[in-house]
Amino acid sequence: MNESAETTVRHRIDYTGAKMGMWIFLFTEVLFFGSLFLLYSVFRDKYTAEFHKAATELDIVLGTANTAILLTSSMFMATSITLVRKGKYGLSIFCQAATILLGIVFLINKYIEWGVHISHGIYPNSPALLEMSRGKIIFFSLYYVMTGLHGLHVLIGVFVISGTLLFTARRKINETDFVKLENTGLYWHFVDIVWIYLFPLFYLIT
Amino acid sequence: MVMDNEAAMKAPVSFYGEEGRFKGIxxxxxSTNHKRIGIMYLVAILTFFSIGVILGILMRINLISPGKFISERTYNSLFTIHGVIQIFLFIIPGIPASLGNFFLxxxxxxxxVAFPRINLMSWWFYMIGGAIVILSIFTGGGAPDTGWTFYAPYSIRTTANVSxxxxxxxxxxxSSIFTGLNFITTIHRLRAPGMTFFRMPLFCWxxxxTAWTQVLATPVLAITLLLIILERAFAIGFFEPTLGGDPILYEHMFWIYSHPAVYIMILPAMGIVTEIFPVFAKRTIFGYKAIAFSSLSIAFFGYLVWGHHMFTSGMSDTARVIFSLITFMVAVPTGVKVFNWIATLYKGSIQLDSPLIYSLTFIFLFSIAGLSGLIIGTLSLNLYLHGTYFIVGHFxxxxxxxxxxxxxAGLHYWYPKMTGRMYNEKTAKIAWLTIFIGFNILYFTMFILGLEGMPRRYFQYQPQFRTNxxxxxxxxxxxxxxxxxxFGNFIRSLFRGEKAPMNPWGGKTLEWTIPSPPPAENFEKIPVIEHGPYKYE
Structure with missing residues (x-):
């Protein structure tokens, strides 16, 4: 580990260091979302029956579709990294573009889903929601906050992958220096995993 | 500023004179140079500290004769902003971001460091955050009046500029997370050849x-405060009882961060005094590994005691007993450190300069702090003392x-290295004595006030508390x-101070092997380490 110290002149890239930094960043993300999962558990315990009823109002088809979309995008992301390591830049760019596209489709889906709820008058502090039971108010608030923050992470991911796509096109990401793409992949899989937990908690456990 | 330094003649140009891509400010x-970032942090942090001190003095002036100088509402804003500035802008980033950045x-x-650009970004985040906090005092519905803890549901309902x-x-x-992330990676990846973990100076430990605590606790604060903003903007209701939420849950989430944050504040200070004792006693540190591991175990236990801030908030008795017990356990690693410091001094050839005096004061004051912590960590006493000035004194x-x-202590110890000048030792000692006397008159009185029943945060008080x-x-x-x-001594010495030699204190760690102030890249050739950091015998 120590021999790396000689090679730390500012502009060189320390592969292991960069990966380590990314993993630590992901720990912080886990805690960030973890706090929300904590809130979910507490309120689910407090309002078990109402959470059960409220969950039936979510569209399981859209939710399942989004799960499939995000999982597929993760596959493209992972493939793009393998391709760069083999020097197949064109195909890698294609895979990154596919990841971006699927990310956008996910967000459009989410937009439609939110749109339906909002058109039914269900959004935080709406008159319709305030008339419902406290458990339902909290359920929908959790739904908006958790899927909203997750959606924000997808959006950020889309921008970051657009960046790595450009870098790959300019060969700044290449066979020997691909840690930026790998770290972006780690981030994308993390966002994917968060959804894997959100999906059952909001759509499946009814 | 100090280019004509004697040491700098032989060595490369100091980092102050480094030619970079940009000129002037x-x-x-x-700059992505860790030393420049450290100095910028230092200047910013001490500026915010001064603002916080001024606000504190204004509060104290009000308490001579409540209502004569400032209104109730202003008083609430004063203790809120005083707290926010001193906690989030001074003491949390304080040592790691300034001295840590410079010396790690x-x-x-x-x-x-491992990620110089992220380091610069963290400084920018710090400055943006600081500017926004200051801005919030003067805009919107008036300065925040919630206390630095932003307790719900008041923080949701007040019209003040909380968001x-x-x-x-x-x-x-x-900003704090980025610093932590950077330091962990730096320590893992950039140690010089031969610098094993157990040869690192204890400040690095x-x-x-601290860095792990910053990384693992701060996200919880970020999301909790974000939720308060969302509460205010959209009424999501998690912490609002009228919407089915639970304000106690806010307290839990707040203290899950803010208790470990106490150790973010204190651990680096313990690290600094651990550097100072061996140098001024000319002895190897006593119990290197015990000190290193006690740092880790303090950080670990620090995660499990947040409930002791909430003994009077409403928690089950089982939870309170457990939190109280774990709170007592934190005293063990802390005691280990204190005994090791004292043992380091034993039979040493002691050189009583200001860094050592400040370090000894640290032990003295921190022992009072720790022992009073045991008093309020005791459930039965806490119920009586929790809402009083005793807590303010302890804190x-x-x-x-x-x-x-x-x-x-760290500022005095490393001042010659950072600036290339010596400060006036006599003035430093007089300043120390004044600070020490003022400090104890100011805060020890609060213990007495608290025991007598003076409630904290109050604008007004009963006549019997007036004298104290x-x-x-x-x-x-x-x-x-x-x-x-x-500070006057520091500023004057920048211009008038004697030139500092490479190693004014006879230290054995690496910063004393390079010129004062250090050259841009620190070392001409990366050193090879063959022994531990405090080789005196």
Whole structure:
């Protein structure tokens, strides 16, 4: 580990260091979302029956579709990294573009889903929601906050992958220096995993 | 400023004279050099500290004769902003971001931190966060009046400018996370050849433990405060009882961060005094590994005791007993450290210069802080004392007497290395004495006030508390005079001080093997380490 110290002149890239930094960043993300999962558990315990009823109002088809979309995008992301390591830049760019596209489709889906709820008058502090039971108010608030923050992470991911796509096109990401793409992949899989937990908690456990 | 330094003649140009891509102020605010970032942090942090001190003095002035000088509402804003500034802008980033940034890479024999650009970004986040907090005082519905803890549901309902202040604090949180992330990676990846973990100076160990706490606790604060903003903007109701939420849950989530944050503040200060004792006693540190592991275990236990802030908030008795028990356990690793420091001094050839005096004061004040902590960690006593000035006294002994004095010790210890000048030792000692006397008059009185039943945060009080309040306020003036003398000494010495030699204290760690101030890349050749850091015998 120590021999790396000689090679730390500012502009060189320390592969292991960069990966380590990314993993630590992901720990912080886990805690960030973890706090929300904590809130979910507490309120689910407090309002078990109402959470059960409220969950039936979510569209399981859209939710399942989004799960499939995000999982597929993760596959493209992972493939793009393998391709760069083999020097197949064109195909890698294609895979990154596919990841971006699927990310956008996910967000459009989410937009439609939110749109339906909002058109039914269900959004935080709406008159319709305030008339419902406290458990339902909290359920929908959790739904908006958790899927909203997750959606924000997808959006950020889309921008970051657009960046790595450009870098790959300019060969700044290449066979020997691909840690930026790998770290972006780690981030994308993390966002994917968060959804894997959100999906059952909001759509499946009814 | 100090280019004509004797040492700098032989060695490369110091980092102050480094030619970068930019000129003038931009050569600082866009610099990725850890030493420039450290200095910028230091200047910013001490500026915010001064603002916080002024607000504190205004509060004390009000308490001489409540209502004569400021209104109730202003008083609430004063203690809120005083708290937010001193906690989030001074003491949390304090040591790691300034002295840590400057010295961590040098102490482990590296040219910079692992991610220099993220380091610069963290400074920018800090400045943006600080600017937003200051802005929130003057805009919107008036300065926040919630206390620095932003307890729900009041923080959701007040018309004061809470949301903007919270945005600022979230920025500061991310700044803190980036610093932590950077330090962990730096310590793992950039140690010089032969610099094993157990050959690192102990300041690095304490920064390592701190960095993990910063990384693992701060996100919880960020999300909790974000939720308060969402509560205010959209009424999501998580912490609002009328919507089915639970305000106690807010307290839990807040303290899950904010208790570990106490150790973010104190651990680096413990690290600094651990560096100072061996140098000024000319002895190897006693119990190196015990100190290293006690840092880690303090950081670990720090996660499990947040409930002791909430003994009177409404928790099950089982939870309270457990939290109380674990709170007592934190005292064990802390005691280990204190005994090791004392043992280091035993039979040493002691050189009583200001860094050592500040370090000894640190032990003294921190012991009072720790022992008073055991008093309020006891459930039965806590119920009586929790809402009183006893807590304020305990808190300031810990944070100011502990972290603050540790910081001052570090400033005196490393001042020659950072600036290339020596400060006036005699003035430093007079300043120390003034600060020490003022500090104890100001805060020890609070223990007495608390035992007598003076409630904290109150604008008004019963007549029997008046005498002690006046004594305490006079203490704050003495303390302020001492601080002015100390900073005055530092500023004057920048221009008038003698040139500092490479190693004024006879230290054995790596920063004393390079010129004062250090060259841009620290080491001409990365050193090879063959032994532990405090080789005196």
């Amino acid at each position: 931009f050569s600082w605010i866009f 890479p040098i102490l482990i024999g590296s040219r910079d 903007l202040a919270l945005v600022g604090v979230i920025f500061l949180g991310f 304490s920064l390592y433990a 300031h002994y810990t944070m100011f007497g502990g972290a603050g004095f540790g910081f001052f 309040h006046i004594i305490s306020t006079v203490g704050s003036w003495i303390l302020a005079a001492g601080l002015i003398l100390m």
